[in-house]
Amino acid sequence: MSKGFFIDVTRCIACKACQIACKQWNRLPAEQTRNVGSYQNPPDFTPATYKLVRMKEAIIDGKFYGLFFPDQCRHCLIPPCLLWAQDSDAIYQDEDTGAVVYTAKTSNLVAQDITGACPYDVPRSDGDGVLKKCTMCNDRVKQGLEPACVKTCPTDALNFGELEDMQTLASERLENIKLTYPDAQLVDTDDVRVIFLTAFAPDKYHSHAAAFDPKRWKPG
Numbered sequence: 001m002s003k004g005f006f007i008d009v010t011r012c013i014a015c016k017a018c019q020i021a022c023k024q025w026n027r028l029p030a031e032q033t034r035n036v037g038s039y040q041n042p043p044d045f046t047p048a049t050y051k052l053v054r055m056k057e058a059i060i061d062g063k064f065y066g067l068f069f070p071d072q073c074r075h076c077l078i079p080p081c082l083l084w085a086q087d088s089d090a091i092y093q094d095e096d097t098g099a100v101v102y103t104a105k106t107s108n109l110v111a112q113d114i115t116g117a118c119p120y121d122v123p124r125s126d127g128d129g130v131l132k133k134c135t136m137c138n139d140r141v142k143q144g145l146e147p148a149c150v151k152t153c154p155t156d157a158l159n160f161g162e163l164e165d166m167q168t169l170a171s172e173r174l175e176n177i178k179l180t181y182p183d184a185q186l187v188d189t190d191d192v193r194v195i196f197l198t199a200f201a202p203d204k205y206h207s208h209a210a211a212f213d214p215k216r217w218k219p220g
């Protein structure tokens with residue numbers, strides 16, 4: 001029952017249905033926000049926004065693109081946040097689904113250790129010091145339901161199922177998309193349960209879209 005997502009950003013139309021469905025299912029409150037000059041709202045993850053449709057505008061090879069990226073926790077196969085927590089009561093990995101789940105006991109952890117460990121800049125601390133992020137809708141999945149965000153996506157940009165099936169679907173879709181977007185790629189496929197397919201290099205979408213950005217690495 002090892003689970004995974006496949007997220008094809010080339011199918012995302014930035015309707016934000018997933019963002020709202022996430023809030024509804026997880027009973028997350030609306031928040032005071034602000035316009036930062038883009039469609040992206042709120043400007044970043046918060047303790048009450050686990051799913052965030054990021055948006056950038058870019059000119060690539062002389063053409064305008066709206067780059068949409070429905071961001072969330074990747075439920076890493078070997079989660080750095082869990083390794084740093086060293087307390088399976090505060091953060092645990094569900095044995096069946098593989099979901100990385102944060103509990104209220106995360107308030108006992110050093111928040112900076114956990115947030116700093118996440119290569120995708122995902123967890124956020126609430127006013128009580130409790131760390132919050134996507135749960136994989138583990139409560140739904142254990143009952144045989146899809147995550148709320150996947151259920152609501154009208155374009156099949158979001159897919160969920162057995163991890164192996166998602167890996168296969170991702171590889172198949174990549175072959176197809178490459179005919180239109182030669183730079184298309186799957187992001188960090190071997191390390192995560194949430195596999196993104198991007199039409200262009202991941203850093204064009206978001207600085208933490210991929211765990212390892214070769215441009216940041218300087219030898220020596």
Ligand code: SF4
Nearest residue numbers: 022134135137147149
């Ligand atoms: S899996 Fe559930 S908690 Fe995670 S982003 Fe989707 S709706 Fe939100």
Ligand code: SF4
Nearest residue numbers: 073074076079081118
């Ligand atoms: S993406 Fe970040 S928060 Fe999610 S499992 Fe990986 S390290 Fe933990």
